[in-house]
Amino acid sequence: MNADQDPKPGTIAEQTLDPQNWARFRKLGHRALDDLIDYLQTVDERPVWQSLPPAAKNLFAEPLAKKGLGDDAVYEQVKQHVLPYPTGNIHPRFWSWVGGTGTPTQLIADMVMSTMNSCGLGFDESAASHVELQLLDWLKALLDYPLDASGLLVSGGSMANLVGLAVARTAQAPYDARDTGVDSHQHARLIYYTSSEAHSCIRKGIELLGLGSQSLRTIPVLDDYSMDVSALRRAIASDRAAGRQPACIVATSGTVNTGASDSLCELADIAEQEKLWLHVDGAFGACVRLSSRFRELAAGLERADSVAFDLHKWLYVQYNCGAVLVRGDSPHKATFSVLPAYLRKLDRGLASGPVNFSEYGVQLSRSFHALRAWMALRSAGSQRYAEQIEQNIDQARYLSNLVDDHKELERLAPTAMNIVNFRYRAEGLDESQLNDLNAELLMRLHEDGVAAPSATELNGCFSIRVANTNHRSRRADFDALVAGAVRIGRELASRC
Numbered sequence: 001m002n003a004d005q006d007p008k009p010g011t012i013a014e015q016t017l018d019p020q021n022w023a024r025f026r027k028l029g030h031r032a033l034d035d036l037i038d039y040l041q042t043v044d045e046r047p048v049w050q051s052l053p054p055a056a057k058n059l060f061a062e063p064l065a066k067k068g069l070g071d072d073a074v075y076e077q078v079k080q081h082v083l084p085y086p087t088g089n090i091h092p093r094f095w096s097w098v099g100g101t102g103t104p105t106q107l108i109a110d111m112v113m114s115t116m117n118s119c120g121l122g123f124d125e126s127a128a129s130h131v132e133l134q135l136l137d138w139l140k141a142l143l144d145y146p147l148d149a150s151g152l153l154v155s156g157g158s159m160a161n162l163v164g165l166a167v168a169r170t171a172q173a174p175y176d177a178r179d180t181g182v183d184s185h186q187h188a189r190l191i192y193y194t195s196s197e198a199h200s201c202i203r204k205g206i207e208l209l210g211l212g213s214q215s216l217r218t219i220p221v222l223d224d225y226s227m228d229v230s231a232l233r234r235a236i237a238s239d240r241a242a243g244r245q246p247a248c249i250v251a252t253s254g255t256v257n258t259g260a261s262d263s264l265c266e267l268a269d270i271a272e273q274e275k276l277w278l279h280v281d282g283a284f285g286a287c288v289r290l291s292s293r294f295r296e297l298a299a300g301l302e303r304a305d306s307v308a309f310d311l312h313k314w315l316y317v318q319y320n321c322g323a324v325l326v327r328g329d330s331p332h333k334a335t336f337s338v339l340p341a342y343l344r345k346l347d348r349g350l351a352s353g354p355v356n357f358s359e360y361g362v363q364l365s366r367s368f369h370a371l372r373a374w375m376a377l378r379s380a381g382s383q384r385y386a387e388q389i390e391q392n393i394d395q396a397r398y399l400s401n402l403v404d405d406h407k408e409l410e411r412l413a414p415t416a417m418n419i420v421n422f423r424y425r426a427e428g429l430d431e432s433q434l435n436d437l438n439a440e441l442l443m444r445l446h447e448d449g450v451a452a453p454s455a456t457e458l459n460g461c462f463s464i465r466v467a468n469t470n471h472r473s474r475r476a477d478f479d480a481l482v483a484g485a486v487r488i489g490r491e492l493a494s495r496c
């Protein structure tokens with residue numbers, strides 16, 4: 001179509017995606033909010049998990065129609081086919097992976113952040129920029145980490161770890177790694193050390209940074225699943241002897257399998273002696289620092305050069321939200337800063353905000369998810385958060401005792417923090433039969449809607465793994481888990 005055939009400007013009605021009828025939209029909004037609050041209030045009356053029926057799966061297979069259904073009809077579909085089938089981490093008997101619960105306060109935060117729809121740039125002079133900076137300062141204080149550290153909210157622990165590992169690379173390479181990239185033919189290979197219990201995102205990060213997984217040394221763990229520090233010392237010495245360049249220790253505070261913590265104080269000493277970067281993956285474990293009863297589990301965290309942790313796990317923030325803190329501001333900025341003219345701060349006006357967050361990480365546009373954590377923390381106060389974390393650890397100990405007291409159950413790892421590993425056992429079954437039985441038992445727990453632990457493998461044993469970052473769980477929920485596991489275990493054993 002050429003310009004002559006275009007309709008004359010002003011002859012067609014302009015459109016918007018706003019509602020044509022705001023009163024009707026308001027009614028729907030109020031109804032939806034009522035439904036959602038009812039839903040949260042009654043979450044424990046539903047099974048922890050249920051599978052999606054064909055009707056829902058059919059809906060999710062439909063192509064996008066040209067003509068829209070309108071907000072009311074779509075909301076009805078969501079109510080019928082989406083809401084009943086959550087992952088389950090809002091339920092008091094959910095303990096899979098490290099699934100945080102979230103809090104109702106943040107439902108309101110979600111509406112506010114969605115309404116404001118800020119861009120999360122930081123150099124936009126907006127409440128969002130200042131809220132995020134304040135939240136980061138609160139987090140440093142809660143973790144007892146140096147207040148002059150730089151920080152950034154990111155999508156989660158994986159991204160937070162990637163940022164920490166990237167800063168370590170820039171800080172430790174004796175050449176300009178941003179300029180030349182990592183070239184292990186031209187230069188000594190940079191070596192990162194982590195334990196065999198480290199989360200898989202560490203290896204992913206190393207690979208993404210171009211270091212190659214050959215740059216990741218996996219150090220064995222002791223019986224308590226913490227990094228074997230003497231093995232680490234030997235590995236560093238042997239890498240130096242071979243002409244490689246030890247660069248970074250990646251410690252874990254709260255391993256994903258068992259909740260074990262590496263000895264951060266000893267690792268900080270080694271990092272100091274060997275001039276290595278100390279990065280801590282404290283995805284959930286860093287949060288014990290809030291508790292005066294349990295903060296020793298992460299003693300030495302304040303000495304780390306960088307710390308990655310999740311708010312969506314043990315700070316009960318809605319998905320998704322993680323954070324990274326880096327000692328001193330300059331190594332962090334030196335890793336990520338690229339400032340084209342269109343992203344530069346101005347002296348006054350909209351673009352005169354406090355900080356350019358894109359200089360501290362991978363993302364540029366980001367949601368205003370800081371508001372969720374900000375509202376939740378401000379509403380409950382730090383003391384309640386500390387108590388909630390302590391309650392989760394006490395509950396894990398309670399469950400450990402239930403398991404230890406039951407002769408058909410066997411605990412498979414020490415309960416160092418908030419994670420319990422166990423299995424059902426029966427006379428006369430070999431290891432492979434026990435593994436099969438316990439896998440079946442776990443799937444039955446899910447399918448019967450009893451409880452939702454997850455699985456892992458410890459020393460070749462299939463383990464039922466209960467990770468408790470759930471503020472809705474009660475001791476009675478752990479009683480129910482044990483009763484359910486024993487009931488299903490007996491049923492399965494009788495068929496072996």
Ligand SMILES: *Cc1c(COP(=O)(O)O)cnc(C)c1O
Pocket residue numbers: 098155156157158159199201252254255256281282283284310322
């Ligand atoms: C969950 C977890 C991660 C990954 O965090 P995400 O938020 O899922 O990306 C990394 N390390 C540990 C120890 C974790 O528990």
